[in-house]
Amino acid sequence: MFEDVLAFAALPLAAAIVFTGIHTWFGLQVLRRNVVFADLALAQISALGATVAVVAGHAVQSIAGYAYALIFTAVGALLLTGSRGFARSGRQEAFIGVLYVVATASTVLVVDRSPQGAEHVKKMLVGGILSVTADELVKFIALYGAIGAFHWLIRRPLLAAADNPDSGTRQIAFWDLLFYLSFGVVVTSSVGTAGVLLVFCFLIVPALVGSLFSSRIGMALVIGWLAGTAASAAGIFGSFLLDAPTGAVTVVAFAAVLVIAGAVRAFITAPAKERCRNRQLGFRVGGLLFCFVLGLSGTWVVIAPAGDHPLLAAIEMATGFGPERFMTSRERADYLEAGLIEHRHKGEIDRLYDRERLSRWQGDELAPDEVRRIGSMQQTLTEMGRGERFVMDYLRTRGRERERWYVGLPLATFGFIGAAAIAWRTRRAR
Amino acid sequence: MPCATLACIVATFIASSAALAQKLRVVATTSDLASLAEAVTGDLARVETIIPPSADPEAFEPRPSDLARLKGASVVVRVGLGYDHWLDKLLSLHGDAAVNRRGAGYVDASFGIPLLEVKGSSVDPANRDGHAHGLANPHYWLDPVNAEIITGGIAEAGIRAAPEMAEKIIANRDGFLVWLKARLTEWEQLLAPHRAAPLIAYHNTWPYFARRFRLNIVDVIENKAGVTPSPARLAKLAATIREQKIRVIMHEPFEPEEASQLLARRTGAVVVTLAPSIGSVPAATDYPTLFDYNVGTLARALSAASN
Numbered sequence: 001m002f003e004d005v006l007a008f009a010a011l012p013l014a015a016a017i018v019f020t021g022i023h024t025w026f027g028l029q030v031l032r033r034n035v036v037f038a039d040l041a042l043a044q045i046s047a048l049g050a051t052v053a054v055v056a057g058h059a060v061q062s063i064a065g066y067a068y069a070l071i072f073t074a075v076g077a078l079l080l081t082g083s084r085g086f087a088r089s090g091r092q093e094a095f096i097g098v099l100y101v102v103a104t105a106s107t108v109l110v111v112d113r114s115p116q117g118a119e120h121v122k123k124m125l126v127g128g129i130l131s132v133t134a135d136e137l138v139k140f141i142a143l144y145g146a147i148g149a150f151h152w153l154i155r156r157p158l159l160a161a162a163d164n165p166d167s168g169t170r171q172i173a174f175w176d177l178l179f180y181l182s183f184g185v186v187v188t189s190s191v192g193t194a195g196v197l198l199v200f201c202f203l204i205v206p207a208l209v210g211s212l213f214s215s216r217i218g219m220a221l222v223i224g225w226l227a228g229t230a231a232s233a234a235g236i237f238g239s240f241l242l243d244a245p246t247g248a249v250t251v252v253a254f255a256a257v258l259v260i261a262g263a264v265r266a267f268i269t270a271p272a273k274e275r276c277r278n279r280q281l282g283f284r285v286g287g288l289l290f291c292f293v294l295g296l297s298g299t300w301v302v303i304a305p306a307g308d309h310p311l312l313a314a315i316e317m318a319t320g321f322g323p324e325r326f327m328t329s330r331e332r333a334d335y336l337e338a339g340l341i342e343h344r345h346k347g348e349i350d351r352l353y354d355r356e357r358l359s360r361w362q363g364d365e366l367a368p369d370e371v372r373r374i375g376s377m378q379q380t381l382t383e384m385g386r387g388e389r390f391v392m393d394y395l396r397t398r399g400r401e402r403e404r405w406y407v408g409l410p411l412a413t414f415g416f417i418g419a420a421a422i423a424w425r426t427r428r429a430r
Numbered sequence: 431m432p433c434a435t436l437a438c439i440v441a442t443f444i445a446s447s448a449a450l451a452q453k454l455r456v457v458a459t460t461s462d463l464a465s466l467a468e469a470v471t472g473d474l475a476r477v478e479t480i481i482p483p484s485a486d487p488e489a490f491e492p493r494p495s496d497l498a499r500l501k502g503a504s505v506v507v508r509v510g511l512g513y514d515h516w517l518d519k520l521l522s523l524h525g526d527a528a529v530n531r532r533g534a535g536y537v538d539a540s541f542g543i544p545l546l547e548v549k550g551s552s553v554d555p556a557n558r559d560g561h562a563h564g565l566a567n568p569h570y571w572l573d574p575v576n577a578e579i580i581t582g583g584i585a586e587a588g589i590r591a592a593p594e595m596a597e598k599i600i601a602n603r604d605g606f607l608v609w610l611k612a613r614l615t616e617w618e619q620l621l622a623p624h625r626a627a628p629l630i631a632y633h634n635t636w637p638y639f640a641r642r643f644r645l646n647i648v649d650v651i652e653n654k655a656g657v658t659p660s661p662a663r664l665a666k667l668a669a670t671i672r673e674q675k676i677r678v679i680m681h682e683p684f685e686p687e688e689a690s691q692l693l694a695r696r697t698g699a700v701v702v703t704l705a706p707s708i709g710s711v712p713a714a715t716d717y718p719t720l721f722d723y724n725v726g727t728l729a730r731a732l733s734a735a736s737n
Binding site: 004005007008009012122123126128130131133236239240241242243244245246247353356357359360361362365368369371372374375376378379382 | 545546547548549660662665688
């Protein structure tokens with residue numbers, strides 16, 4: 001099993017590091033150009049091309065499928081280059097947003113012609129980085145290595161074009177087109193494996209982290225690579241530990257790395273004066289938020305003890321101090337009994353399920369009436385279990401009705417007094 | 431003169447057949463139920479399907495044209511058990527009482543089926559088989575024996591809608607069931623050498639099929655519908671495949687194949703694409719060929735794996 005875990009993790013992690021390598025560079029340029037959503041627009045235009053290929057009868061991974069995606073992306077690159085004209089009026093992001101929604105809507109319309117389109121759209125969104133093969137990885141390294149080397153050679157005019165958003169010369173337009181075309185090739189290749197969401201993270205988060213700590217592109221690139229690698233490793237190994245889908249966990253890991261990097265920048269590496277101000281601001285805003293949440297949660301317990309109380313439930317779980325403590329002895333006995341009965345019903349349902357499942361291939365086949373009897377018992381036991389859960393919910397509400405005065409009211413009082421005190425101190429400090 | 435009489439008889443026969451054919455219009459939610467409805471009604475009815483062939487029925491969203499399709503239908507046949515839950519909305523918009531619930535032309539084909547993996551009548555998101563809604567596993571048409579119950583419901587509704595066709599409908603159904611029984615014996619013989627063969631499926635589509643053909647589906651890759659399996663789950667499945675010497679992974683055409691292929695590469699098992707419904711693969715053109723394809727493909731894969 002451990003070997004499997006390593007084998008399943010090694011290639012995706014290597015692919016994530018390769019993606020981080022190229023996308024951080026593009027991300028830094030995207031941030032300089034102030035066109036953050038250009039990636040989403042290009043990725044979606046590329047996905048539209050791949051979808052048209054699928055409807056035309058080509059596999060996404062085939063040469064024809066790749067060619068379709070690439071042609072569409074090239075058109076997208078031309079449109080994005082043309083959008084430079086909007087930069088002066090500050091409407092370039094709006095134009096890119098329009099490109100994105102039109103590409104998405106067109107994908108939906110094209111998918112409507114394909115019976116398996118919904119699955120294709122989902123795949124384009126979330127990707128499948130876990131299943132990347134060694135051959136694909138070699139192709140990525142070769143392609144991204146070549147594009148990276150090419151960009152290294154032309155880095156000066158590219159960065160000059162990125163730093164002059166208001167310039168409308170033909171020379172700038174040429175470098176912009178070259179940038180968007182190579183960006184399109186990278187995005188087209190990455191989206192098929194990592195999906196639109198994860199590619200956006202590879203592109204923006206490491207670049208953002210890098211630019212938080214340095215305005216020099218070389219240093220920002222190195223920091224971005226380190227942050228992207230750490231986020232990828234946390235996402236992929238985190239998905240093993242949490243038993244959750246890799247793509248989604250990796251996106252959350254990237255967000256966590258961004259938050260941590262922001263905190264490190266604000267509270268540790270900022271200049272002394274700024275750091276002191278950030279710490280004060282952090283404590284005040286954090287304290288205010290914490291107190292407000294406590295106050296609102298406590299008030300909600302007082303107003304609606306039968307409602308959902310996630311914060312109270314977390315406190316109860318952590319302290320073991322739950323609503324059953326506020327029940328009468330009779331209510332507590334009924335509460336515990338209902339829990340036991342529900343547990344017994346679940347056990348019986350599982351036993352019946354196993355019996356029927358084993359009979360599919362072991363011993364004599366169960367007669368249809370016997371299968372019906374098992375089904376009927378499973379249904380009855382499930383409903384009876386729900387009945388017991390209803391009893392438990394009712395008794396828990398009774399407990400909470402008393403608990404609200406002992407826990408909800410102090411929580412609300414503490415929260416709001418704390419928030420008022422912090423607000424008062426902030427005002428005095430000014 | 432005899433020619434004229436013959437022509438008159440033929441014309442009368444054609445006219446009456448056309449009149450009869452126009453009398454019954456059956457709309458089924460899936461291609462499988464449509465095929466069984468065709469077997470029962472023969473040339474007495476026009477049978478239409480709402481979900482297009484090869485589409486994933488569990489991800490289907492109806493369109494305005496489907497509402498138009500329901501207009502004028504004499505019989506509506508559905509899978510039930512929450513599988514085609516969107517039909518309720520269409521039927522309520524449609525408004526024809528005869529094909530709405532408790533109407534003479536309404537057929538919930540799951541009625542009377544010995545259901546597997548029954549949970550309860552209300553929604554429980556924490557169910558174990560990957561189906562987000564419904565009372566039990568809904569893939570019951572994948573047991574050919576259940577065709578007797580399904581066709582029974584369709585025949586009853588057809589007779590209620592057109593009592594004058596009763597004799598023909600009963601004869602059609604009886605003939606189909608006799609023929610299907612003979613084919614079932616052939617299919618069972620094909621898979622008999624592989625009794626209790628351990629298998630992995632991507633989605634929990636096959637419990638009825640497994641029960642009929644005595645197969646052991648040890649686990650499913652996708653334990654929550656539409657959610658990609660986690661790497662921890664894949665590692666656990668890889669260990670199970672090795673421990674239980676599982677040689678075949680059952681896959682469906684519209685499912686994402688990355689996880690199945692990854693497991694196959696890691697364990698040496700073979701991914702076999704089976705048809706959960708008619709039209710899912712080109713070879714499955716009607717109800718009998720659905721089983722010809724699935725049984726034949728699986729038997730070949732299991733034989734190749736055991737050699």
